[in-house]
Amino acid sequence: MTSLLLPQVPALGTLRRVLAGPARPYTRPGSCSAIDKQPRGGPVAVGTLGLEGDEQGDLRVHGGPHKAVHCYPWEHYELWRRELAGQAQAHDLLSRPGAFGENFSLDGLDEAGVCLGDQWQVGSARLEVSQGRQPCWKLNDRFGVPDMALRLQASLRTGWYLRVLQPGQVQEGDVVRLLARPHPQWPLARILRVIAERECTPELLSELLALPLPPSWQRLFTRRLEAGQAEDWSARVNG
Numbered sequence: 153m154t155s156l157l158l159p160q161v162p163a164l165g166t167l168r169r170v171l172a173g174p175a176r177p178y179t180r181p182g183s184c185s186a187i188d189k190q191p192r193g194g195p196v197a198v199g200t201l202g203l204e205g206d207e208q209g210d211l212r213v214h215g216g217p218h219k220a221v222h223c224y225p226w227e228h229y230e231l232w233r234r235e236l237a238g239q240a241q242a243h244d245l246l247s248r249p250g251a252f253g254e255n256f257s258l259d260g261l262d263e264a265g266v267c268l269g270d271q272w273q274v275g276s277a278r279l280e281v282s283q284g285r286q287p288c289w290k291l292n293d294r295f296g297v298p299d300m301a302l303r304l305q306a307s308l309r310t311g312w313y314l315r316v317l318q319p320g321q322v323q324e325g326d327v328v329r330l331l332a333r334p335h336p337q338w339p340l341a342r343i344l345r346v347i348a349e350r351e352c353t354p355e356l357l358s359e360l361l362a363l364p365l366p367p368s369w370q371r372l373f374t375r376r377l378e379a380g381q382a383e384d385w386s387a388r389v390n391g
Contacts, residue, residue, distance in 0.1 A: 161273065161329045161330070161331060162329065162330050163327045163328065163329055163330075164260060164261055164265070164266075164272070164328045164329065164330050165258050165259050165260025165261040165327075165328045166258070166259045166260060166325065166326070166327055166328065167256055167257075167258060167259075167274060167275075167322060167323070167324060167325060167326040167327075167328060168226050168249060168257040168258060168259050168324065169191050169249040169250070169256075169257040169324055170191065170192045170196050170203070170255065170256065170322055170323060170324055171189035171190060171191055171192060171249065171250045171254060171255055171256075171257065172189055172190070172192050172196065172202075172203045172204070172205045172206035172255060173186050173188055173189040173190050173205075173206065173207070174186060174205075174207045175207040175208060175209040176188070176209075178209065178290065178293070179290075179293040179294075180293070180391065183209070183290075183391075184209035185209035185253075185290050186206065186207045186208050186209050186214075186253070187209070187252075187253035187290055187291075187294055188250075188253070189206070189250045189253055189254065189255065190250065191249070191250070191324075192205070193323075193324070194323060195275070195321040195322070195323045196321065196322055196323060197319070197320075197321055198220075198221065198275075198277045198279075198316055198319060198320060198321065198322055199220075199316060199319045200217050200220060200315075200316045200319060201215065201216070201217065201220055201316075202215065202220040202221055202255070202316075203221065203255055203322075206255060217315050217316070218282045218283065218313065218315055218366035218367070218368070219282070219283075219313040219315075219366075220313070220314060220315055220316045221255045221256060221279065221313065221314040221316070222252075222253060222254045222255050222256070222285065222311060222312075222313055222314075223254060223255070223256040223258055223261075223311055223312050223313070223314060224249075224252045224254035224256070224257060224258070224311035225257075225258050225259075225261055225262045225263075225309075225311070226249060226257050226258060226259050227259070227260075227262060228262070228309045229246050229249075229251070231307075231309065232246055232251075232309075233246050235303070236295070236297065239295070239296060239297055240296075241295060241296035242295040242296060242297055242300075245294065245295060251294075251295075252291070252304075252311055253290075253294075254311060256274075256314075256322075258328065260328075261328065262309075262341075263284065263308055263309065263310065263311075263312065263339065263340040263341040263344060264339055264340075264341040265339065266281055266312060266339065266340050267281065267333055267335050267336055267337075267338055267339050267340065268281060268282075268283070268335050268338045268339075268340060268343060268363060268364075268365075269281060269332075269333070269334045269335045269338075269363075269364060270330060270332070270333050271317065271330070271331040271332040271333075272314070272328050272329060272330060272331060273328075273329040273331055274322050274326050274327075274328050274329075275320055275321050275322035275323060275326045276318075276320030276321050276322075277316060277318060277319060277320030277321065277322055278316075278317040278318035278320070278331065279314040279315070279316055279317060280314060280315050280316075280317050281312055281313075281314060281340070282312075282313050282314060282315045282366050283312065283313050283365070283366045283368070283369055284310050284311070284312045284313075284340045284343060284344045284347075285304075285310040285311045285312060285313065286305070286310070286347065286368075286388065287300075287301040287302075287304040287305055287310055287388075287389070288301055288388050288389065288391075289301055289388065289389055289390055289391035290391075291304060292389075292390075292391075299389075301388070301389040301390075302385075302389050305344075305347070305348050305389070306348055308341050308344045308345060308348065310344055312340050335363060338363060343360065343369075346360065347372070350381075350382035351376075351382075352376050352377075352380055352381060352382060354377060357373050357376055357377040358377065360373050361373050361374060361377065
């Protein structure tokens with residue numbers, strides 16, 4: 153399909169916070185995580201593997217060029233505060249950006265309005281929406297909510313990842329501008345719903361596999377198509 157080019161470079165939203173942090177030992181023996189990101193002031197360099205000073209705890213499933221930058225909408229926080237009312241640990245985290253381990257806290261964007269393959273200009277960097285997040289058990293421990301990973305997946309409020317097409321610098325307050333939208337019929341929420349609802353319709357999976365998916369999503373949908381059933385999530389969401 154011909155890419156939908158947008159010569160007026162419309163603004164989609166704003167970069168509320170830029171966050172990064174090192175990997176540290178986590179809550180369970182032998183585990184490591186960099187989910188506790190902290191705000192970075194001033195310009196921050198972003199390269200093909202992510203933000204300067206940022207790390208990932210388990211490079212088998214995090215980081216790399218297809219998961220260089222993790223984004224999460226600030227607007228979701230109020231929904232989570234309401235849903236998790238009475239959970240003191242969760243409410244403390246949700247008082248400020250960074251609760252979900254995001255690098256970019258964003259205003260004005262969400263999974264329903266962001267499409268696979270969207271290309272953005274943020275600061276001097278050019279970025280591309282590569283995939284949605286598949287939440288893991290570390291969120292359960294971080295929030296003190298035993299099924300937080302499953303809640304995130306079912307809500308479709310997972311956040312998403314960017315790959316870096318052109319390295320540059322970004323900083324708080326930068327406008328997110330849409331440069332191209334090659335797959336307007338595939339907002340991330342649509343793909344995330346296929347995953348969350350364990351959809352295995354061959355025609356739909358074949359259509360998905362025709363998209364420029366990252367390797368992890370290629371494997372996921374190929375296995376569903378071949379097996380005729382959804383994958384086991386227990387290790388990912390429970391640890």
